[in-house]
Amino acid sequence: MPASFEANQRRDLLEAIESNGMMVSKQSLIDEPNAAFLSYILNSESGKSTLQIPDHYQPNVLVFDFGAGTCDISILEVGKDNHGMYSKNIAISKFEKLGGDNIDKLIAVDVLLPQLLSGSGFAADDFLTREMNEHIIPSLMPSAERLKIQISEAVKLQLDARSLPDVANSEEVISIGKPVSIDTTKGNLSIEEPTLTFKEFAKINNVFTNQNTNLPAKRVEGELEFPTVFMPIKSALKKANRTKNDIDFVLFIGGSSKNPFIQNSVSSYFNESNILVPDDLQAHVSVGAAIHSLVFNGFDKNIISPITSEAVMLITKDGYHERIEPIVSAGTVMPSDVIVIDNLSPQRDGQEVIELPICVGSNDKILHNIKIHKPDGGFSTLDKVKLELEINSDKVLLIRATAGTQKVMAEPMQPFSNSALSTKERIQKRAERDFNLECEKNGGEPTYEDLLNLxxxxxxxxHAFKAAETMEQIEQQFPGRGNLNNIGLYYSQAGKKKKAIDFYEKGLEKQPNATIAFNLASEYKFSDRKKYKEYLEKAHEIDPEDNVANYNLAKEYKSEGKTEEADQLFKKAFDNWKEKFDTNQMNEWDYSWFASCAQEMGKRDYAQHILDSKPQNRFEGAYNEENLTEITRQEGLQKQ
Known part of the structure; x- marks a missing residue:
C-alpha cells in the first residue's frame, strides 16, 4: 500500500487548500520540487500515481523540476514508520539560468537568426550585442517557442516508452505560417515564414542533454549561456553522495518537462529507475505548496525540512597561503543550530582591521566581507576571533563576529535565494543595473556619463568585448568623444581582429599617434610582415621617442641583419625606460617591455629586477589578504 496521510487529515488538507483565507508566512514556503513531490504523494493515495513505498525500504526520489526559467533538482529519501510516511531532503540543486526559455532562445540564435539575416547583407557581428540580446533575439523567441511546441507535440504522439520515433531526427519541416518583421538599427529585417526541421530541433536539444560536459555552450560573444540539464542533476547527486543507480524514482515536474527530447534523455540516463510522469506536470507545485503551508501554519511542522543547497565558507590565511574552510555544510537542515567558531586569531600584532570574507559554493563568490576595526594600536595575536552563526527558517544567514572587545553584527545574508555571483560579476551586474536605472530617468536614452561609467x-x-562595444556606442551617440584606439584595443583583446583593424585605421586617419600605429602594426605581426614593418616605421615617424615602437622596430631590423640601426634603437628605448624606471614614472605595461629590452641587450639580471619591481595590483572589491584571520589549531576550524 502506498504511504499517505490519515484519511481525516487528507480531507482537512483538501478543504483547507480550496479555501482562500489562510495567511502564509515566509517560513511556510517550500522549494518547488519538494512541493511537487508532496502533491504527487497526496495523489498516490487516490490511486493516481505509481509511487509505492515498501515497509522496510527507504527509496530515493529525484524530482526533476524543469520550468520556463529554472531547472531545480531535489533528492529525497522517503519511508514509513509508526507515524506513517516520512521524507527527508538530502540534496537540492538550483540552476536559474536553465529552463524552457533557454531552448527558445537557442532556436532563435542558431536557426531563426540566420534566416533573418539571410539575403540582408548583414552578419550578426554588424549589430551591437546590446541590440542583439535586448531586441533582435527576444523578438524571435515567440516564433521559436511556437515551433518548439509544435515539434514536441508531434514527437510526443509517436513516443514509445524511452525511445524517440524516427521522425524526431528527420528533415521534415514545421512552420508557424506567418512572417516575422523586426526593425533594427540597420533597417527592417524579416523572415517570410520561420521554419524549423525536426533534425534542427534535435540538435538544439542535444546542447541541453550533453552528459559529457560541465561547461555551458555559449553564443553571441559568450553573453548567452546554455547549460546542460545534467549539470544540476550531477550536482545534486554529488551533494547527496549518491550515484544515478541509487535513485529509485525520477519524478518529472514543470511545463518544460513535456519536451520529449529532454524527457527521453533524462529517462535514459536513469535507466534503472522508475520514471514518474504525472498527467499534469504544472499543477503539482502549487498544490504541494498549499499542503506544506497548511501543515506548517496549522500544526507547526515541516513535512520536508529545507536544506542548504551550497556550502557556506570562510576565507582565512595559513602562513603565506589562503585557505577556504566550510562553516555551514551543504545539506544542513534549516533552521540550523547556532554554530560557534572560536579558534581564529589576527595574523600579526598591531593588525588594525580584521576581514572575514564569507562565500558560498566557491571562494570567488563572496556573500559579504565582515570587517572589524581597531584603529588605536590594532589587535594582538592573543585576541580571540569568534564567529557565531545560524540559518533561520527564512533561509537567512545571521552572523555575529567578535575580536577581543570589538563586536560586529553582520548584515543578514540570503545565500540560497539566488544564484551566487563572483565579485567581478557583482560589480558588472551592479554597473549594468545602475546604467539601466539612469537610462530610465533620461527617457530611455543613456547620457555620455552613463556610458562612460559602464x-x-x-x-x-x-570584459574586453563589452568595453569595446560600449566605447563604440559612445562614439556613435556622441561623435568625437569615443576613444577609437581603445575600441580597437578591446576588440583585439576580445579576438575581433577585423573590427580592431577597422577602428585603428579610423583612429590613425583622424588623429595620428604612435600608439595607434603600433597597435595596428601588432594586428599584422603574424599575418603580413610587410604591413607590420610599415606601421612600426609609421609609429617611429610620428613619435621618434616612443619606446615600444622603437624596441619592436629594432627587433625587426635585427632580424633583417641591420645590426647598427637595431642597436641604436634598442639603446634609445632602454635609456628612456631606465629614466622612467629610476624616477618611478613607469606605466603598468612598461615593465614587461622594459624587461624584454634589457634581456635583448644581455642584461638578464637587471631584466629580472625590473619584473620583480612591478607593483602587484590586486583586483579590488573582494578583500585584503593581509587582514585575514589565521586558524590557531592544526586540525582546522573548531565548531561548537
Whole structure:
C-alpha cells in the first residue's frame, strides 16, 4: 500500500487548500520540487500515481523540476514508520539560468537568426550585442517557442516508452505560417515564414542533454549561456553522495518537462529507475505548496525540512597561503543550530582591521566581507576571533563576529535565494543595473556619463568585448568623444581582429599617434610582415621617442641583419625606460617591455629586477589578504 496521510487529515488538507483565507508566512514556503513531490504523494493515495513505498525500504526520489526559467533538482529519501510516511531532503540543486526559455532562445540564435539575416547583407557581428540580446533575439523567441511546441507535440504522439520515433531526427519541416518583421538599427529585417526541421530541433536539444560536459555552450560573444540539464542533476547527486543507480524514482515536474527530447534523455540516463510522469506536470507545485503551508501554519511542522543547497565558507590565511574552510555544510537542515567558531586569531600584532570574507559554493563568490576595526594600536595575536552563526527558517544567514572587545553584527545574508555571483560579476551586474536605472530617468536614452561609467566597469572586470562595444556606442551617440584606439584595443583583446583593424585605421586617419600605429602594426605581426614593418616605421615617424615602437622596430631590423640601426634603437628605448624606471614614472605595461629590452641587450639580471619591481595590483572589491584571520589549531576550524 502506498504511504499517505490519515484519511481525516487528507480531507482537512483538501478543504483547507480550496479555501482562500489562510495567511502564509515566509517560513511556510517550500522549494518547488519538494512541493511537487508532496502533491504527487497526496495523489498516490487516490490511486493516481505509481509511487509505492515498501515497509522496510527507504527509496530515493529525484524530482526533476524543469520550468520556463529554472531547472531545480531535489533528492529525497522517503519511508514509513509508526507515524506513517516520512521524507527527508538530502540534496537540492538550483540552476536559474536553465529552463524552457533557454531552448527558445537557442532556436532563435542558431536557426531563426540566420534566416533573418539571410539575403540582408548583414552578419550578426554588424549589430551591437546590446541590440542583439535586448531586441533582435527576444523578438524571435515567440516564433521559436511556437515551433518548439509544435515539434514536441508531434514527437510526443509517436513516443514509445524511452525511445524517440524516427521522425524526431528527420528533415521534415514545421512552420508557424506567418512572417516575422523586426526593425533594427540597420533597417527592417524579416523572415517570410520561420521554419524549423525536426533534425534542427534535435540538435538544439542535444546542447541541453550533453552528459559529457560541465561547461555551458555559449553564443553571441559568450553573453548567452546554455547549460546542460545534467549539470544540476550531477550536482545534486554529488551533494547527496549518491550515484544515478541509487535513485529509485525520477519524478518529472514543470511545463518544460513535456519536451520529449529532454524527457527521453533524462529517462535514459536513469535507466534503472522508475520514471514518474504525472498527467499534469504544472499543477503539482502549487498544490504541494498549499499542503506544506497548511501543515506548517496549522500544526507547526515541516513535512520536508529545507536544506542548504551550497556550502557556506570562510576565507582565512595559513602562513603565506589562503585557505577556504566550510562553516555551514551543504545539506544542513534549516533552521540550523547556532554554530560557534572560536579558534581564529589576527595574523600579526598591531593588525588594525580584521576581514572575514564569507562565500558560498566557491571562494570567488563572496556573500559579504565582515570587517572589524581597531584603529588605536590594532589587535594582538592573543585576541580571540569568534564567529557565531545560524540559518533561520527564512533561509537567512545571521552572523555575529567578535575580536577581543570589538563586536560586529553582520548584515543578514540570503545565500540560497539566488544564484551566487563572483565579485567581478557583482560589480558588472551592479554597473549594468545602475546604467539601466539612469537610462530610465533620461527617457530611455543613456547620457555620455552613463556610458562612460559602464565602460569603466567593464574595463575594471576585464570584459574586453563589452568595453569595446560600449566605447563604440559612445562614439556613435556622441561623435568625437569615443576613444577609437581603445575600441580597437578591446576588440583585439576580445579576438575581433577585423573590427580592431577597422577602428585603428579610423583612429590613425583622424588623429595620428604612435600608439595607434603600433597597435595596428601588432594586428599584422603574424599575418603580413610587410604591413607590420610599415606601421612600426609609421609609429617611429610620428613619435621618434616612443619606446615600444622603437624596441619592436629594432627587433625587426635585427632580424633583417641591420645590426647598427637595431642597436641604436634598442639603446634609445632602454635609456628612456631606465629614466622612467629610476624616477618611478613607469606605466603598468612598461615593465614587461622594459624587461624584454634589457634581456635583448644581455642584461638578464637587471631584466629580472625590473619584473620583480612591478607593483602587484590586486583586483579590488573582494578583500585584503593581509587582514585575514589565521586558524590557531592544526586540525582546522573548531565548531561548537
Amino acid at each position: 565602460y569603466n566597469a567593464y574595463v575594471k572586470v576585464g
